[in-house]
Amino acid sequence: MATQHSRSAARLMMAPAVILLLGWMLVPLLMTLYFSFKQYLPMRGDSFERGLEWVGFENYVRFIGSSSFWPSVQATLLIVGGVLVITVILGILLAILLDQPIWGQGIVRILVIAPFFVMPTVSALVWKNMMMDPVNGMLSYVWRFFGATPVSWLSDASVESIILIVSWQWLPFATLILLTAIQSLDSEQLEAAEMDGAPVLSRFFYIVLPHLGRAITIVILIQTIFLLSIFAEIFVTTGGSFGTRTLTYLIFQRVVDSQNIGLGSAGGVYAIILANIVAIFLMRIVGKNLDR
């Protein structure tokens, strides 16, 4: 890219990709913004051809004023936070375990990664019908074996169940990233700490954990982006009832169940804002951790 000529050639060559990407992101965003200021109820006969009525911020006020808005934000944060805590803590422990030299290491690692390849809908169905079913589920057998009354998971402990299912899906991802980070730790550092008189736990907290800091922030960042939009797991299991209605699910209900596209779009804009607030926080943490 040295000369003026090659620089303009490069711009020309990149233009199609840039335009495609911009269109891909900008068109849906602009349409969402457009709809969010309109009254658009297809079942009542609203349509593009007849022109949509401009309602200003009415959709925004209604969405936020609805009794299900704050609980949905709460449910979203609860599920995202819960999954993050579980996957990061268990991920670190699993990564340390998998880092030990064991027989059949390759197969064990593939087995650990396997849940990540199962589609969300499928894994949620498997959990719902094979594990958590209060009559025929595996867990109900375990409970009965110990003489306890089986828990009807998806209604009595619905949020916890969703967190469990989603954690199961995302644990492999966290484990994988953290495992590669652990493997990059210089073993001489651990030996130096051992010579310096640090027992196993101190070595973990003073050497291993700080070394993993960067990988942990990356896991949190990537998972948060995906977890804010989990949908299939809720749709298949509780259908949004029993306090599992997240922001994403609420928007879905407004658009599809209530057939109110304007209201749903306003919710979408709130979701974008929420995601950006989270992203700003995360980027600041990541930026601090990556600047080393």
Place this chain on the structure above:
Amino acid sequence: MGRITLDKVTKAFGEVEVIPPLDLTIEDGEFVVFVGPSGCGKSTLLRLIAGLEDVTGGQIRIDGKDATAVPPAKRGLAMVFQSYALYPHMSVRKNIAFPLRMAGLDKAEQDRRVKNAADVLNLTDYLDRRPGQLSGGQRQRVAIGRAIVREPAAFLFDEPLSNLDAALRVGMRLEISELHERLKTTMIYVTHDQVEAMTMADKIVVLRAGHIEQVGSPLELYREPRNLFVAGFIGSPRMNLIDGEEARKRDAATIGVRPEHITPSPDTGTWKGRVGVAEHLGSDTFFHVHIDGRSEPVTVRAGGEVAMHHGDTIYLTPDEERIHRFDGKGLRIA
């Protein structure tokens, strides 16, 4: 105190025995250098002493007490690693204080000792930096600082200078030697560089394939190498090893002559040859001389400004007093 005794110590990785039974005594306050080609087991030996590897057999005694099963932290030894092994997320101050913090010393005492170490090693201005912001030599000093604050019975150095450039290496060599003079603590130093071994050691241990080939002061090894391996390993440039007719004349299978014990001359001498490569170092000149009927050139040291060049005829006269004679098994003939 830091007297370390190895008694029939062996080490095997699976079926492979890397250290056959080995006996060695390191006296208190000695600067001992383990030297040998790569893969000779010198680092393994150091790690056995440190406790980072378990011995397969035998006993390690530190100050007379059996330390074979004692964990590394309890042996009272400090180690400086080849990669320095500094903790990247801690400041220099915290790095140096880490062993003290692990030992549960109070804050004031920690600060006092860190300050002392920093003074000794010229690190006072860098205490609040991270290791990543330091140069190689400074990192090396931090690693040494982390070792000295513990006031250990002995220091273990695992090729500490191999990641530094040539000029820094010479400087750090002096600093470590000075540190030893000042602290008078036992130091065990592993290197593959015979120049480091010769310049720093009180006692050199030459290792090959886990065996101790010879133990002695640098000059003992230089004057009386016990076998061909030590003869070839100690001294720079290498000793010329000559077999065949010349060796038979002197009742030996192989004779060895150091480049500095051969007198070159343009017209008279014992051996006649032709100058190959000439290395002019300023103070010295090394000629690689091709002697008729011999495939390997003989290295000769001459004065700095000798006017002989590639292709010139040259006569060499070895100093008969200083010819080393070896028998068919490669052992020295007294």
